[in-house]
Amino acid sequence: MAHPSTIFYLVPLNERALDVVKHPSNRHLFSTYDDKPVLNIDLTIPSHSCSSNTIVTLGRGKATDIVIDGQDISRLQCSFEIDDTTHMVMLHDRSVKGTTHVSGSGNFMSFQQGRPRIIVVCKEFNDIVRLGVFEETCVKFQLSWPNSPVQSEAIIRNRQVSTSKFKESPQDVRTNSGPETVLPSGYMQTRIHTPGSKQFPLRYHRLNDLAKGGFGTVYKAVNVDTGKLLAVKCLPIRGAGSYHLLKREVETLYHQEVEICMNLMEGSVESLFEVSPPKEARSVLDSIVHDTLQALDYMAFHNFIHRDVKPANILYSKRGETYVFQLGDFGLSKRIDLGATQVGTPMYAAPEIWSKGSKQTPAADIWSLFVTVLWVLDLNRFRSTARTLEAEALIPWIVALANDSKVKAISAMARTNPTERATAAQMLVQCWDGKGLTTPLRKVAPLTPGK
Structure with missing residues (x-):
C-alpha cells in the first residue's frame, strides 16, 4: 500500500536502474511496491534542493537526492518539480548534453528540439524515463503512480514543505563539494539554442471531460511543455467543406482575448457574481466591459460575430488581486456574411435578432454586452424581471434602463437601431482612450449622439 504522501515510484526497468535503487546513498528512498524494489518519491522526504517546488533531483553529484554512478550521467542530470500554479509534475532535463529522455508505455510526447527541456509527467503519460547517452x-x-490524478493533485496541494532535512547518522552524511549544489527551480534550464522567433505548435495531453453539448465537447488538458492547464473545445465537423471553413475561422481568430484552445479559467462572470460577488464590484465590472470590448473589436475587425455574449460565456481568472476576463464559447459564432439565423440566448438578443430576415452584424454583440452589464449590476432587479418578459416588453425596458446614471456612460451600446449603436472600437476610444484597439484608430468613426 502506498504511503499517503507518495507521488510516484521509480521502478527499475534494467540492471543499471536496479543498481541505483540499491545504491547506499539512496537508501532513504528505498521501498517495495508490488514486491519489487523501488525508490519512493514521497513529499514528506525533503529534497536537498533549495527550491520548495523541487520534489527530487537525480545525478552523479553527491548533492543530489538520488545518486547515479557513471561518467555518462551529469552531476545534475534531471529533477522532478511542481508547477506552483497548476500543481502538475514537470521533468526538467538539466544534463549538460541533453541526455534525459521520456517515452511511455502508453501515451507520451518527447522533449522537442528547440524548446526548453521541460515536460509534464503524470499517470499514464510520459511514464518512462531514460538517463544516459x-x-x-x-x-x-x-x-508508477499509485494514486489517481485527483488524489495526486490533492497530495501536492496539501503538501507542507519541511524546513528540516531528514536525520542522518554521521556516516551517512553526504559530502557537499560546493559547485555541485542543486540550483533553484527555473534558474538553469538546459536547452538547444535556436532563433527565438520560431513558433512552436501547442502540444497538450487530455486529462478529463469538462462539458459536452450540441456544439462540441470541452475537456481539461495540460500544455505538456509548460504545465499550464487548458480548456480545449472540440468542434464537430458537419458536412463537406466544414473542415476547411472551421480551419479558416480558427486561423483568423487568434487573439489573447479570443481563443478556441484557452487557459483553463476559474469560472464565468455568471458564477462570479452569483456565488460570491467581488468586493470591488464596480472596478471588476469595468474590467469585464473593457476586456470583452477588446475581444469583440478584434472579432468585428475580422468580420466575425460571436452571437452569444452573456455572463456565462465571459470567463475569468485571477492574477493576484486582478481579474482577467476572456470571451469564450464560440459554438454560435459566424462570419458576418453568414449571420442570419436566430440564435443565442433570448434575454441578451439584440432587437434586430427578432426581425426575420435582418442581417446580423457585430452590433448584436454590443447590445448583448450591455445587457450583460445590466445583469451584473442587477439594475432594478434585472435578473429576475428580464426572465419574465417577452421581447416586445424587454427591449423598451432595456432602452429605458440605459438612462440610469450607473450605465449612462455606455448607453450608446443600447440603441435599438444597429447602424446607430456604438461599435466596440468606438467604446474603447470613448471610455478607454483606445487602449486595446485592434481596429486602426484612423478607421474609428466619431460616436454620434443618439436620436
Missing part, C-alpha cells in the same frame, strides 16, 4: 547502457525507470 545510449539505450543499451542507460538508466531506465518507469514512473
Whole structure:
C-alpha cells in the first residue's frame, strides 16, 4: 500500500536502474511496491534542493537526492518539480548534453528540439524515463503512480514543505563539494539554442471531460511543455467543406482575448457574481466591459460575430488581486456574411435578432454586452424581471434602463437601431482612450449622439 504522501515510484526497468535503487546513498528512498524494489518519491522526504517546488533531483553529484554512478550521467542530470500554479509534475532535463529522455508505455510526447527541456509527467503519460547517452547502457525507470490524478493533485496541494532535512547518522552524511549544489527551480534550464522567433505548435495531453453539448465537447488538458492547464473545445465537423471553413475561422481568430484552445479559467462572470460577488464590484465590472470590448473589436475587425455574449460565456481568472476576463464559447459564432439565423440566448438578443430576415452584424454583440452589464449590476432587479418578459416588453425596458446614471456612460451600446449603436472600437476610444484597439484608430468613426 502506498504511503499517503507518495507521488510516484521509480521502478527499475534494467540492471543499471536496479543498481541505483540499491545504491547506499539512496537508501532513504528505498521501498517495495508490488514486491519489487523501488525508490519512493514521497513529499514528506525533503529534497536537498533549495527550491520548495523541487520534489527530487537525480545525478552523479553527491548533492543530489538520488545518486547515479557513471561518467555518462551529469552531476545534475534531471529533477522532478511542481508547477506552483497548476500543481502538475514537470521533468526538467538539466544534463549538460541533453541526455534525459521520456517515452511511455502508453501515451507520451518527447522533449522537442528547440524548446526548453521541460515536460509534464503524470499517470499514464510520459511514464518512462531514460538517463544516459545510449539505450543499451542507460538508466531506465518507469514512473508508477499509485494514486489517481485527483488524489495526486490533492497530495501536492496539501503538501507542507519541511524546513528540516531528514536525520542522518554521521556516516551517512553526504559530502557537499560546493559547485555541485542543486540550483533553484527555473534558474538553469538546459536547452538547444535556436532563433527565438520560431513558433512552436501547442502540444497538450487530455486529462478529463469538462462539458459536452450540441456544439462540441470541452475537456481539461495540460500544455505538456509548460504545465499550464487548458480548456480545449472540440468542434464537430458537419458536412463537406466544414473542415476547411472551421480551419479558416480558427486561423483568423487568434487573439489573447479570443481563443478556441484557452487557459483553463476559474469560472464565468455568471458564477462570479452569483456565488460570491467581488468586493470591488464596480472596478471588476469595468474590467469585464473593457476586456470583452477588446475581444469583440478584434472579432468585428475580422468580420466575425460571436452571437452569444452573456455572463456565462465571459470567463475569468485571477492574477493576484486582478481579474482577467476572456470571451469564450464560440459554438454560435459566424462570419458576418453568414449571420442570419436566430440564435443565442433570448434575454441578451439584440432587437434586430427578432426581425426575420435582418442581417446580423457585430452590433448584436454590443447590445448583448450591455445587457450583460445590466445583469451584473442587477439594475432594478434585472435578473429576475428580464426572465419574465417577452421581447416586445424587454427591449423598451432595456432602452429605458440605459438612462440610469450607473450605465449612462455606455448607453450608446443600447440603441435599438444597429447602424446607430456604438461599435466596440468606438467604446474603447470613448471610455478607454483606445487602449486595446485592434481596429486602426484612423478607421474609428466619431460616436454620434443618439436620436
